[in-house]
Amino acid sequence: MNTIEFYGADWCPDCQRAKAYLKENDVDFNFIDVDLDKDATARVESINKGKRIIPTLIINGKSFTNPDNAILASTLGINKQGRVILYGANWCPDCQRAKSYLQDNGINFQFIEVDKHDWATQLVEQTNNGKRIIPTLFIDGKSYTNPDNAVLKDVLAIGNEAEQKVYDSIVVGAGAAGLTASIYIQRDRFNSLILEKKNVGGNAFLTEKIENYPGFTTISGSELTQRMAEQAKTYGAKIETGVTVQSIKKEGETFTLGTNMGDYSSKTVVLALGSTYRKLGIENEEDLIGAGIHFCATCDGAFYRDREVIVVGGGNSALEEGIFLASFCKKVIIVNRGNTFSASETYVEKLPSIKNIEVHMNKESVAFLKDENDNFKGLKVKDKSTNEENELYADGSFIFIGLIPNTADVKGFIDLNKRGFITTTGLGETNVRGVFAAGDCREGAIAQVAAATGEGVLASYGIRQFFK
The missing domain is CATH 3.50.50.60 (FAD/NAD(P)-binding domain)
Structure with missing residues (x-):
């Protein structure tokens, strides 16, 4: 059957956006929460070359990493007139004709090759009383067997668009x-x-x-x-x-x-x-974004439960998110380039009472560190007074240095x-x-x-x- 596996999490903004779009257009999907399923997290990392990027969708065996709504519309055949799914084959002349007509008129359609999916062949046979006739199209849920261009024009109201509001x-x-x-x-x-x-x-x-x-x-x-x-x-x-x-x-x-x-x-x-979010612009930062470096504790903090993390920054966001991470991380290391915090006193006053927060002041971030497998290892910092460099080791890092x-x-x-x-x-x-x-x-x-x-x-x- 026409399946969609949706790997995501409830706290993820792009997951919320993609889920809402699919639901609005009556597209069924199987949602798998990566926070609750370690195997799902591993699969997401495998698909995205070690990066924990969500949403990751698998549509009939093909993966899509954080697809925007335009890609979802194009891939799944979502249009204002309804969803269009074309069952056919690349060797079929009428399939090529129907595909070309839809493409020429800006109609999104999901193309499913019956040669590659037994369930698609069975669906075509069921729809056509046992006959294997292609193209078979489903337009807004209704089947059309090898419709000519005139039928497609009429059903999809091509050329009859209302004046733009x-x-x-x-x-x-x-x-x-x-x-x-x-x-x-x-x-x-x-x-x-x-x-x-x-x-x-x-x-x-x-x-x-x-x-x-x-x-x-x-x-x-x-x-x-x-x-x-x-x-x-x-x-x-x-x-x-x-x-x-x-x-x-x-x-x-x-x-x-x-x-x-x-x-x-x-x-x-x-x-x-x-x-x-503003980046630090230092060595290895770009390579490790999404694979050890993050900009949202609410989004990615759950990956570091009972682990150690580094927070870079000294403003309200850095301290607020650092305190939040400390509630479930083993250790939070805050690195601030200034001698004092720019955050409000409300946050600064909380820090001494939180035992698993370690603070490094007047430290400039020099480079992110990788291990022998190119995984995140930590952060190299330089003391701004003495120019002495040190390495801080952790499982991940969160950057909060402005917008x-x-x-x-x-x-x-x-x-x-x-x-x-x-x-x-x-x-x-x-x-x-x-x-x-x-x-x-x-x-x-x-x-x-x-x-x-x-x-x-x-x-x-x-x-x-x-x-x-």
Whole structure:
């Protein structure tokens, strides 16, 4: 049968995104939690050359590492008209004809070779009263035996596409800033669409515990942002995940956003692009990312239960995640390049009471270490006062040294400062009329969830003023 094995974990943002997309399109899959199955973890590492990358999907024997929604759509035949599965063979002339017609008209289809799968041959025979007729297509669950191009055109409504909808506002990014902007836009009776390349919640989704958001003594980032998303949907917002915005163009009074899932149009745009984790840029770092080096304790910490890890950084994220890791790791080694921590005193004061945390101050990270099998071994550091070098050994490392704005795809379209942050004035206005910015990607923003929600409100007021 047409099978999908889905290796992932509940805490993984891309797993959440891929699972949601498959469920939305009624695609069945067998979910295997790598946290609960050591054999599953080993298989993921084997497929990905030693790296623990999830989600990893196996579709009819072929593996796909963290496929985006566009790849899932192409591989599984997902379309707005429904799912298209073509059973056939490469030697079959009518199969080639049907495949070419679908490809020429931009229709995704899953091609299953009956010569390679006995179950596929049996399905074709059952569908055609014992006869082996190919191509046999299933379109939105209904079978069609060797349909000609006219039938395909009619069934798939090829050439009859409705005029593209133009939204009042498209919000790029479903973090706290983007979700809040959408809530307020909808309350002002404008319609909005949120496009998110990964999962709802952004970086906040990955935060195990938030203790400084008004109204909650403590709440997980995933729960808080999911509540925001539900509120946005309640007011009528539409959210699409797995959509990467690759270009923005302005034609007259309308913006066209080119994405991996097609074009979208709107009258205004809110760029709540968020940020990604900054790297150290030292020897062996790139080789070991995903195989000993990580940037999210919530995501990858579970792999290091009862093991030793190194945390690089001295800000709020480094200490917060270090304390979290210490709750289940054997030992946590914190390496800070400064003489003092830049984190708030709340976190600094907790460190002395946590016995399995070891702190190294005024140490510069020089290189990551590998063992004889090229596996992660530790971190070489240099004392900034004496220039003495030492090697710290551990099973893995987590880097928390700041963020880089996700603005590469809008460079040249709007003004950015030297560090890549979007420059704004007033109510989050950029230099392009009708385009607003909010959250971590904006110059001067404070990287806190509470601040991000305020920025979303600010941008929504800019849009209200724009339409006035």
